[in-house]
């Protein structure tokens with residue numbers, strides 16, 4: 589069995605935080621759910637301001653405190669001691685953790701941390717304190733909510749595959765219902781027959797079971813550009829309205 593070590597320096601901590609964010613963005617649902625649940629269940633977090641993306645990254649000490657941590661190691665690690673990792677993180681960052689209303693807000697909005705826990709959350713702040721302003725937090729929270737909604741939607745659309753997908757495309761064709769183009773007109777042979785299914789009722793709002801039984805009339809076929817763009821609007825179910833946005837010159 590591999591021995592599990594604690595982090596030794598600041599870069600070890602940052603590496604682990606970035607690992608969790610890599611999981612959060614992963615299309616592998618096991619990994620993204622794992623990271624999401626970890627985020628939700630923490631008590632003490634390292635908050636690291638990433639200058640490249642201009643945003644705060646948060647990760648719980650129970651994950652961050654072990655060197656080169658990952659999904660497998662975390663699952664194997666029977667200890668996962670908040671007390672011991674907190675001590676190590678204190679030593680490296682040379683600052684204690686503290687409460688912070690704005691980071692609490694961010695955590696609660698993005699990771700759906702239950703409100704009753706808020707008062708018990710603590711943060712080590714690794715970054716410029718001046719970036720802990722309300723606007724930065726609100727913008728970041730909003731961005732994540734949109735990304736999450738889009739990811740869930742695309743995940744469910746992607747699950748419509750095989751015979752079912754073929755049947756829907758046979759009925760709806762491969763011409764984008766919004767811009768009216770076929771992918772082969774732009775990309776030649778590699779684009780032949782390529783089209784994306786867009787579900788007109790967002791899956792995340794439907795109950796599991798009967799409501800999620802799909803029929804071709806629940807879908808529109810869209811090219812990747814139009815598909816991405818329609819999700820930037822508030823009317824993802826209204827293709828007619830979306831069409832009006834498209835400039836004729838394209």
Ligand SMILES: [Zn+2]
Nearest residue numbers: 764767811814
């Ligand atoms: Zn299109």
Ligand SMILES: [Zn+2]
Nearest residue numbers: 741785786787
């Ligand atoms: Zn869609």
